[in-house]
Amino acid sequence: MSDDLTEMLAPEEKPEEKKDVTDLLLHDILTGTLPAGAWLKQIDLERRYDCTRPEVRRALDRLSQRRLVQHNPNRGYQVYELDDQRTREISDIRVILETGVADRMVANVTPAAIAELRGLARQFDEMSFRGSIMEHYDANLAFHRALLMLSGNSELVEVVAEIRQRTVSAPVSQWRTRARIEQSAREHHLMVDALEAGDLPELKRLIEIHIRQAPIKA
Amino acid sequence: MSDDLTEMLAPEEKPEEKKDVTDLLLHDILTGTLPAGAWLKQIDLERRYDCTRPEVRRALDRLSQRRLVQHNPNRGYQVYELDDQRTREISDIRVILETGVADRMVANVTPAAIAELRGLARQFDEMSFRGSIMEHYDANLAFHRALLMLSGNSELVEVVAEIRQRTVSAPVSQWRTRARIEQSAREHHLMVDALEAGDLPELKRLIEIHIRQAPIKA
DNA sequence: GTAACCAGAATTGGCGCCAATTTATGATAA
DNA sequence: TTATCATAAATTGGCGCCAATTCTGGTTAC
The missing domain is CATH 1.10.10.10 (Winged helix-like DNA-binding domain superfamily/Winged helix DNA-binding domain)
Structure with a gap:
């Protein structure tokens, strides 16, 4: 009291x-x-x-x-002012790590996990309308954390979180473009779809696209 | 002066x-x-x-x-007292990262790099006879650093070095067994062989075995 | 005899001071 | 007018002190 x-x-x-x-x-x-x-x-x-x-x-x-x-x-x-090379290198590391455990994520996925991820993806969607930049960033972090958690490797979740922090100083401002945010939101849902369908190659493809922030290929 | x-x-x-x-x-x-x-x-x-x-x-x-x-x-x-699970998780991360860039290592390898790696592997061999535990550890680190450097991703080299430091507190004492050291030394040379031959699957296999410190399969 | 409790010792951790180095400023000479 | 040097201001960074907390040992009560 x-x-x-x-x-x-x-x-x-x-x-x-x-x-x-x-x-x-x-x-x-x-x-x-x-x-x-x-x-x-x-x-x-x-x-x-x-x-x-x-x-x-x-x-x-x-x-x-x-x-x-x-x-x-x-x-x-x-x-720290990071050059393009380091940014690319860090992205490469993330791609290797996150696609490297994609098979385990598919193997360990449960209906409950799917539901949780859908909720977190929807939370990210909502932050696009209301919510500060940081809240948005946190929502994104929460989704990816939950996704990676499916690998069953909690140490990897920490490592990726640390690595991610090394590169976002610039890209966060890039986020301001609404188009990019909406694409990220869509990719989140697509990743859950692939996970639910057990489509490993598609999941890997989406993860790489998402990390590289490349324009999505239909 | x-x-x-x-x-x-x-x-x-x-x-x-x-x-x-x-x-x-x-x-x-x-x-x-x-x-x-x-x-x-x-x-x-x-x-x-x-x-x-x-x-x-x-x-x-x-x-x-x-x-x-x-x-x-x-x-x-x-x-820090690390349990078996965390040790396994960290090993998994290293396997994913180091096998994940194996293709780039094969692609970027040069005769000069092969020669350098052979030298470092031989230095490790010599440390088995004379040299303190730490010198041995450093020699091992130097070899793996040079190996990873071939990936062209210097950030990854740093990340692996950091991750490696999280798990060696126990295994370093395990090194004291001469059999294990000699096997590591042999694996170093085998990795250079595979690299020189451009045998990607074999290189990946050796890297995984080496990290997991599993008994080598002929 | 055992358990709880209380004082004394030891350890951690917050905080500010001051020396060393660097940067800014202004004056003097070319 | 510009370059250079000296002096002053500002900033960094090393160091020790002291309060708060925890641990230990002994004592007392049950």
């Missing part, structure tokens, strides 16, 4: 401060609020997230370990 | 202190000096590596992010 009370009294103040600074910074990089190449001055971040210096530094160190921000010793940190 | 002088005067004192604490800790975890489940008390590490408290904490934070050590809030850090 006391918990409800505090939440009622300060509905957006207390919980905000308790959020991890790393996640907040990650959020702003992923949404493009902090664009690629931007300098991440410690004082600015300290004020922006209303936190202490060590917290900022821990967040910067963690994200530089994940290669999301670049560390220039004695000069500062800046949002 | 002054650089040479200092190196001459203190050949193993100064450079030792300048080494990153994270690498030192990683080293001790990988070699099994700090066994799985061991508690990593900050004071102990501070003395062991002759460094300051913040350095220790940064190393622990980094390795916990990589899921090499487990963080129990307000209780401490301990070397």
